[in-house]
Amino acid sequence: MKKFLMIIVFVPIFNFTLLAQQNKYLVFEFIKVESSEMYDFIAYKDFMEKVYQSAISDKRISGWDFWVIQSGAEPGEFQYITVTYYDDPVKMMDGIANEDLVKYGRIGFPHMNENQIKEMIKKSQSAFDLTQRTYMKQIANSNDDFKYKNGVLASFDLMKAVENNFQEYETAEKEVFLPIHQNKIEKGLMGSWVLLRTALPFGSEAKSTHLTMNLYKDYVQFFNAQEYEDMESTAEEKAKIESGLKSRDQKWVYLARLEGAVR
Structure with missing residues (x-):
């Protein structure tokens, strides 16, 4: 084949x-x-x-x-x-x-x-x-001690940032969304979070420009995270989230289970 x-x-x-x-x-x-x-x-x-x-x-x-x-x-x-x-x-x-x-x-x-x-x-x-095949560089991550072992879950989210405005998107991920993910991790609702950017030049027809990995220890943690809603967000924080969402297009989301890892 x-x-x-x-x-x-x-x-x-x-x-x-x-x-x-x-x-x-x-x-x-x-x-x-x-x-x-x-x-x-x-x-x-x-x-x-x-x-x-x-x-x-x-x-x-x-x-x-x-x-x-x-x-x-x-x-x-x-x-x-x-x-x-x-x-x-x-x-x-x-x-x-x-x-x-x-x-x-x-x-x-x-x-x-x-x-x-x-x-x-x-x-x-x-x-x-x-x-x-996709070549990526890690540019941001949460502060955690997540362990990769068989059975953990990952949501691979492929993003396409607005053309000529990648800095706005990456700033949104780091300053708006990373604190949200970090809060989930500290509440036991998430294992880890990583932001990656392509490591090679690209053309305007590229299907995606960035990828985030959202990691969970099991399905219980994954579904609890989906149900979580931060009721303490201020109107200003919600406005920043809305603006951050507009800075990129979420192209695909793949949920996967780890069946082998070597370090």
Whole structure:
């Protein structure tokens, strides 16, 4: 099965900082798997967990997540999202070449020889279609100690900021919406929040420019958060929220469950 790849490109990087943090660069890959290929793909997922663990030990990447879509995607669009974490934009753009996958595979599976590893990689990569890849930089996040473990939920919200007005949108996220999310976290209604901006230039036809990750420890916390209403907001705060909402278009929302993470 041949893979189709569409790279989404976005906006230049501004000099915004928030909550003293290390730079984080994330690659999102949206994956479609035919039912007939499901067994080989699950084998690929298990294989890659060990490969990426070796890549982390080699400081090539800083983490990898495997998410299963719960809602938001059109039938047949894609069923999985993987997120690979880097601490450097050059490492992110270089990715991991097949020869390095073989090297890390030999470390993770010492009982297999090089040809067996190559065959495993070839067979696994033919089991899915890579429908979309997005390169992002983290530009803001909540203050929390959220732990990534199997079963946690994430709402991936793809946004498109108003053209030529990205600063207004990002300021709204940081100064208006982040405090709201932080308040939810402190009330136990949310686990974590992250704002990302594309790490590459983009054209006016780009489908989205930013992405937020809203993280929850389980479905109970997720649904409680949906029911929460801040009754203490002032008229001025509500006006800022309304203005912030107008600074971007919420293009898609995907709810996903974490089924694998290595750090």
